[in-house]
Amino acid sequence: MLTKRIIPCLDIKDGRTVKGVNFEQIRDAGDPIELGAFYASQGADELVFLDITATIEGRKTLSALVNKIAHHINIPFTVGGGIKTEEDVRVLLQNGADKISINTAAFLDPTTISRFAKQFGSQCIVLAIDAKCEADNNWYVYLNGGRTKTNKLVVDWAKEAVDLGIGEILLTSMNHDGTKQGFALDITAQLAENLPVPIIASGGGGTAAHFYDVFTKGKADAALAASIFHYKELAIPDLKEYLNQKGIAIRI
Amino acid sequence: MNLSIIQYNAGNIQSVLYALERLGVTASVTDDPAMIQASDKVIFPGVGEASTAMAYLKERNLDQLIVSLKQPVLGICLGMQLMCQHSEENDTNCLGIFEEQVLAFKATENTTKVPQMGWNNISHLKTDLFNRVPENSFTYFVHGFYAGIGNNTIATTDYIQPYSSALQKNNFYGVQFHPEKSAEVGEQIIQNFLALKS
Numbered sequence: 132m133l134t135k136r137i138i139p140c141l142d143i144k145d146g147r148t149v150k151g152v153n154f155e156q157i158r159d160a161g162d163p164i165e166l167g168a169f170y171a172s173q174g175a176d177e178l179v180f181l182d183i184t185a186t187i188e189g190r191k192t193l194s195a196l197v198n199k200i201a202h203h204i205n206i207p208f209t210v211g212g213g214i215k216t217e218e219d220v221r222v223l224l225q226n227g228a229d230k231i232s233i234n235t236a237a238f239l240d241p242t243t244i245s246r247f248a249k250q251f252g253s254q255c256i257v258l259a260i261d262a263k264c265e266a267d268n269n270w271y272v273y274l275n276g277g278r279t280k281t282n283k284l285v286v287d288w289a290k291e292a293v294d295l296g297i298g299e300i301l302l303t304s305m306n307h308d309g310t311k312q313g314f315a316l317d318i319t320a321q322l323a324e325n326l327p328v329p330i331i332a333s334g335g336g337g338t339a340a341h342f343y344d345v346f347t348k349g350k351a352d353a354a355l356a357a358s359i360f361h362y363k364e365l366a367i368p369d370l371k372e373y374l375n376q377k378g379i380a381i382r383i
Numbered sequence: 384m385n386l387s388i389i390q391y392n393a394g395n396i397q398s399v400l401y402a403l404e405r406l407g408v409t410a411s412v413t414d415d416p417a418m419i420q421a422s423d424k425v426i427f428p429g430v431g432e433a434s435t436a437m438a439y440l441k442e443r444n445l446d447q448l449i450v451s452l453k454q455p456v457l458g459i460c461l462g463m464q465l466m467c468q469h470s471e472e473n474d475t476n477c478l479g480i481f482e483e484q485v486l487a488f489k490a491t492e493n494t495t496k497v498p499q500m501g502w503n504n505i506s507h508l509k510t511d512l513f514n515r516v517p518e519n520s521f522t523y524f525v526h527g528f529y530a531g532i533g534n535n536t537i538a539t540t541d542y543i544q545p546y547s548s549a550l551q552k553n554n555f556y557g558v559q560f561h562p563e564k565s566a567e568v569g570e571q572i573i574q575n576f577l578a579l580k581s
């Protein structure tokens with residue numbers, strides 16, 4: 132049976148993980164390779180590396196880093212952050228990334244999606260959507276790391292992107308991100324039930340029960356979290372054991 | 384050991400190469416027939432579209448070469464599908480090593496996502512390729528087409544319906560999943576392939 136996936140996310144700046152981690156087992160908490168390998172050994176199903184480096188020099192560091200990650204990690208991983216051109220994608224895939232994620236650039240020029248999908252295959256193109264529920268109770272797409280609001284509804288953008296050839300959607304709820312109060316179940320379920328691609332839920336996971344909820348009520352195919360794993364508030368083996376006992380299909 | 388990875392236009396060859404490196408094995412990535420023929424083992428990877436890949440192989444006579452190989456050959460993902468008779472993906476005649484047909488997954492009310500993406504069980508494991516691999520182990524899949532179950536099936540997986548997650552005939556092996564991305568289970572399967580007698 133196809134399992135639900137648990138995906139730790141690592142923020143990268145200039146080749147180092149940014150948010151601190153709190154693991155005794157890790158010698159260098161800033162080393163993305165060591166941390167990624169640790170999560171893989173703990174049973175993470177995939178990894179996401181999100182590059183928040185702004186400079187061009189930093190981008191070169193990223194491709195070298197992706198190459199090192201690919202050498203050391205035996206599970207699939209996605210790389211995102213600032214990807215705009217075919218050349219950006221080619222460099223990352225050639226260095227061993229399994230998938231790339233795009234966000235703002237795809238929104239500003241949706242043909243990006245169809246071009247990438249045609250050239251590299253839908254299976255390796257993930258659309259990241261930063262979503263916020265406004266006072267009118269609708270979910271809107273935000274760009275530029277959540278700084279810029281658009282008037283586009285999340286459901287419309289997601290549908291459009293699937294038609295253009297996106298292979299997977301990483302949905303982050305800005306309302307829930309960082310709260311540890313649980314994932315955005317309604318919008319996640321709305322996308323998961325209506326689209327033929329997997330939905331990765333992100334933002335708000337604080338307890339094992341939140342993950343259970345997002346896989347059942349939220350119908351998510353995968354769930355992503357960062358700080359609760361980095362700060363050992365929830366260990367992946369414990370989380371997976373909990374989900375398994377609750378009857379969720381999970382890789383143990 | 385002398386190991387070749389067939390180079391053609393449907394790769395994620397890097398991750399296969401890196402997985403072998405992690406096991407301490409160096410492989411040559413090549414489309415040189417003499418080099419491939421002289422190898423102890425051959426890996427035929429593949430991510431991409433069937434008709435484009437087959438056209439490329441034919442143009443370079445790699446199709447003839449692959450079917451003539453006598454050493455252990457491992458097809459991965461699209462590589463495995465190309466070793467079957469025929470693929471529904473753009474109605475493509477394939478290499479015909481395995482008698483199974485490659486069909487398109489059709490979404491149902493219960494399973495709406497195609498392609499299948501993620502970790503799924505492999506069951507009914509046969510042959511030395513699965514030595515020390517427990518029944519129902521998890522491996523990583525990304526595919527929209529599948530090989531049906533037939534005489535060459537050596538592992539099955541269930542997605543929408545049961546299908547062949549691995550095939551074998553004589554010296555030819557194929558796996559639908561990505562052993563290079565399937566954590567320790569995948570490493571064991573690669574090691575088992577490397578340990579097969581030539």
